[in-house]
Amino acid sequence: MNTLLDVRGMTKSYPGVLACDDIGFDIGEGEIHALLGENGAGKSTLVKMIYGLVRPDAGSMRLGGRSFAPPEPRAALAAGVAMVFQHFSLFEALSVAENIALGMEERTKERELAARIRKISSDYGLTVDPGRVVGDLSAGERQRVEIVRCLLQSPRILIMDEPTSVLTPQEVSALFETLRQLAREGTSILYISHKLEEIRALCDRATILRRGRVVATCTPSGETARSLAAMMVGSGVPVPERGESARGETLLRVAGLCLPSLTQFGTSLENVSFSLSEGEVLGVAGVAGNGQDELLLSLSGEVRVGTGVISLAGKDIGRTGPTARRLLGLLAAPEQRLGHAAAPDMSLVENALLTGYARQRLGRRGFLDWTKAAQFAAGVIERFDVRTPGVGNAAKSLSGGNLQKFVIGREILQKPLVLVANQPTWGVDAAAAAAIRIALVELARKGAGVLVISQDLDELMEISNRLSVISAGRLSEPRPVADLTIEDVGLLMGGSGEKRAAA
């Protein structure tokens, strides 16, 4: 196999951190090559350098034997490097055809472009409708649009950044078929992921990164998931011990919750019902954008719903606001850390006040008690091992994992009756993720009800007692995890639960 891309000594530092440190690897023609590493290992910085979005401090690349140093994405595209982003670089208000036209170097007539889109679509099994507005498409469809956009450039290398994090298991296998077909035809694929099984199933070789350095290169099919994980993380991570699914009193009951979509491209909740008991972790699985945010907002009280829909320990709370719900014991940790769960430029003390003011009595008659607030913040930092120079530092100066520990810890230390957490470990390094999972399970063992909304199925299977799936704003009947397989859940995610309910 001829080497197509040869990367040597790539180094990039940001103030205080060495994102990539002397990274070298190579990809052959028609090879599917994995870049494996946990969050913050430097994968994304590395591919951004290959794609010309970030300029390296040092290092060199050769593409097809020629020196390759793209100053901008256009140059990379022209040289044959295309990239499908983790967070899609699509324009929601524009049509599929317009989105694709924007990714093309040469100007093409509308009709001709539509024909080319249809051809690529049928050749690779990537169904897209050029006339539709991207904002109305599902995550899987959007990804297909991005791939079609890339393929129209006839790339020599296709970079896929965490492509499966937004897909259902069925969509994942379809994607893998497409990628294998591309590889057979000679296109190289650089596949970035931290999911071990996927890499074992798909990739010819893997380069493993840890803290900005290459720690190993291997043939994934010859490794076990365990050995790959050991290379990626460096040491074993603790696994939470799930509590007994002994169910006590019902704490939170949601009955027939309907909520029209809040934004133009949002999802509306349709007849969501479930109950959550003392000592229970209820997992809600589902692909992003299926109503998770709406569910969290209606539980946290940021969006009011009617009476008789949500009750906490027998008390109707559908029309009460966030502060009143906190006082009653319903706490929440939203998905987006900066800008929702925490204010980026505010100190940790102020961020502790953000949700702790009423329940922790951090003030009197509207006047704030800064001393008490600082103590509370310091307590969270100490108890949850948040790494930061002090309580006076701004939230945005913390790493994702540390901030998430702070956010979850802030709620747990308030001794909730019920805690709702949306994506508690998303974008968090393995050690912090494990700590958060343990804390959530621990909270439930002490008698609280915990609702965890997550896209990470493995995580939910690990910590939940019961599991349900949210799809297109509908929630499936929660079922005990012990009775479920990943395949069952996958089917529910694809919406088959609906059909079964209808039948």
Place this chain on the structure above:
Amino acid sequence: MIDLAALSPAALLASLMVAATPILLAATGELVAEKAGVLNLGVEGMMIVGAVCGFVGAVESGSPFFGLVCAVAGSAMLALVFAALTQVFLSNQVASGLALTLFGLGLAAMAGQNYAGIKPPQSPRLDVPGLSDLPFVGPVLFAHDFVLYFSLFAVLAVSYCLRKTRSGLVLRAVGENHDAAHALGYKVRRVRIAAILFGGAMAGLGGAYLSLIRVPQWTEGMTAGAGWIALAIVVFATWRPWRVVLGAYLFGGVTMLQLNLQALGVGIGVAYLSMAPYLVTILVLVIMSADSRRVSLNAPACLGRIFHAST
């Protein structure tokens, strides 16, 4: 007694088009800037600077056309300051736009202080031979100055460019999602600076139309909120060029109506009649904004947001 016959529909229609043109020009420019994701609240300031530059240029050179060129250049210069603040120094667009307006009003007052009460050179009318003599249609459609025709042509051109051309697509993409546009290799900053300059030039032209053709003379603060009304009309139009025409002409109609009522001496005080255009603007703004889904359908998603490329 009110002499309703004095309110000839043809004359009223023709004059409302004239009254609407400054706002139409400025709003068309602002629409382009907003489509690129830039909220420039400095339209009022750019308009009045255009008005004074155009006036001074025309009086000093004796050529109204040269005056218009001065107006366009002057306002574009001012817009460049806004572009520098928001695109290079990454300032808040709301504050920068306000600064532009406050500065522009002062600058114009200073530059124009010796020009009050002077008559500018007359701008040629562009009567279409034969057609302009037609009853009703003639005065309404074929007996105007070339700037008025240009303003309608500009709407047509902007509408076509935004929808049909690649540069229009790129401009919309930049306003929609600047990070994605950057990732695809488009020069977000460059596109936005160009859009800001276009907005400035159009606002300047609108201002000069006011001081050279519509009024025509220079008085301090003569734009009297026209720039702000232009901003409101962009919202009213939900960022669609043809609706801008509708909004501007609606405004022009209200203005002419109240001026005519003033002249006729209806029983309402002049001061209260003069409020009408502003109240109508508020009213249409309210009606259009009430349906937030309709507004968000066309509103550029990155409007007013600061772009900083991390490299």
Place this chain on the structure above:
Amino acid sequence: MLRLEPRQEPSRRMQAVTPFVAVALTMAAGGMLFAFLGKDPLEAIRIFFWNPLFDSTVAGYTRPQLLVKAAPLIIIALGLSFGFRAGVWNIGAEGQFIVGAITGAAAGLAVYPAEGIWVFPMMILAGMLGGLLWAMIPAVLKVRFNANEILVSLMLVYVAFNVLAGMVTGRLKSPEGFGWPESRNFQDYPSAHNAEVIAGSGIHFGVIVMFALVVASYVVLRNHIFGFQVRLAGQSRQAARFAGVNPDMLVALCLGLSGALAGLAGVFEVAGPAGKLSTNFPLGYGFTAIIVAFLGRLHPVGIFLAGLLMALTYIGGELAQFQLGIPAAAVQVFQGMLLFFLLAVDFLVNYRIRLGPGVGSDRTPDARARESGT
């Protein structure tokens, strides 16, 4: 090559230093402007900024004027600062100032010539109420119909101008004014007159209220939950909603507060320094206060200092007009430039200038992108 690099935390030092840098740059640019007008720049700057305070021939008159001019600017700017922090843009303070003056004056004139200690407080209440209600128009339209408060509050300035014109030629026209479009003069109505507390000092009731408001704003901003919520909403609407802030209530409170304070400033002005309502009454304080608020970094103490500085430019401008023949509008140009320069140097608070290509925060940019939800 120079590049901007985002700071991890906003620099407090830069926050304090940049206004002074902006003032220095404005002086430099102003000097150039004066030179362009054919005046000696140094002389002009001296007349603008030095003479009103220290020149023995004029300071006796100008020094008290400093507080007289600064008081309305500071009162209005304090009100605006809460809204601006929370992202509620009340640009129509000028209108609320005018309406407050009208309602305050009308309340006083309604009982003319009754004397009593209650007259002036009643006018103050009427003025605040007038400003408050005028500001509630954009607030209600924003909350109920989602209409942009910037445009609505601004349109209402022009409406207020016309209301004023209608009033001084109609209902509030002085019967003894020989037909001039102006109201009675409050200087001739002792119970309603906002007189100097200490003769010759320029300190009228409004100045005392201004000092009290500076302190109160400081306390509320730092130590009260309302101040906290305002700051939170300014950083992130979503986080504020999550913390339990009702966004509609916040819009109403911020607009109401700034309207009431602008109205308050209006009463003090009409009953004191201006003395009467006339079409010349609006001096643009409501707009200049926007600059004061920004220049003062939306912080009460900063606003106090910025208000004094801005008052100085008014007085210096008058002197310069009188002594050098510099056009009156130069003051406005000056103030506009000040805001420009402030905004231009503002980036130093949130960004660092770096040489060379290495840029970013101390986390990887993808981590940041993920955090900000892009």
